[in-house]
Amino acid sequence: MARMATHMITGAGSGIGAAVARRLHERGDELVLLARDAGRAKELAGAFPGARTLVGDLANPDRLSWAFSHQPLPDRIDSLVHSAGVVDLGPVGELTTRAWRGQLEVNLIAPAELTRLFLPQLRTARGHVVFVNSGAGLNAHAEWSAYAASKHGLKALADSLRAEEHGNGVRVTSVYPGRTASPMQAKVHSQEGKEYDASRWIDPESVATAILASIDLPRDAEVNDLTVRPGH
Structure with a gap:
C-alpha cells in the first residue's frame, strides 16, 4: 500500500491556507497544522478530523x-506550505518599529x-516547500513598505533555499497571488478606508488549485515562481 503524503501547513484557519488544507484533507492526505495556541489547535482539529496539530506562535519565532x-x-x-501572514499598512513616515518587526517576524x-x-x-521525503508570497513580494506600493519588504525577503529566502536544497531533491515554489478574498483582504480594505467586495478578488480555492498543481507536478519538473492574478 502506498504511503499517504504528509503536509504541514501554516495559516490553515482561513483564506488560502484553509483552502489548501481542505483540498488535501478531502483527498485523504495526512495534515499537520500549525496553531498559535491550544485553543486554535482545538478549532483546527475540529475542522479537519484526523489532522495532527502542532502549537507554535509564528509571532515569536525565537x-x-x-x-x-x-x-x-x-x-x-x-510538503511544507507557508500560508500564514499578517499585514499592517502605513506610510514610512508613520510605521513604527513594532509594525515593521511584527510583519518581519511572522512573514519572513x-x-x-x-x-x-x-x-x-x-x-528524507524529498519534499516540497511552498511559500505563499504576494504580489507585494514583486512590487512595493505606497503604504505597503513593511509588508512588501517582508515578502521581498520571503522571495530571497525561497530562492536561496532552492539553490541550497536542489541536490537533496527538495523542491521550492513561491506563489504570488494578487488580492485574494479572505479575512486579511477585508482588513486591508478597512486600513485603506475602502469598501470590501469579495467578488472582485481571487477566490482562495483558485490559488489552492495552483498550489496543488505545483505540489502534484511529476518529479522531473519544478515550479519556481507562480503569479496568480485576478481574472476580471
Missing part, C-alpha cells in the same frame, strides 16, 4: 524550537525558522 521540543513531530514531511523570520527546523524531514 521560541518555536523550544515549543516543538515538547511535542511529537512527524518523521517525514512531503518564522518561515525561515520553520523551514530550518523541518529540513531533515523534508530531505
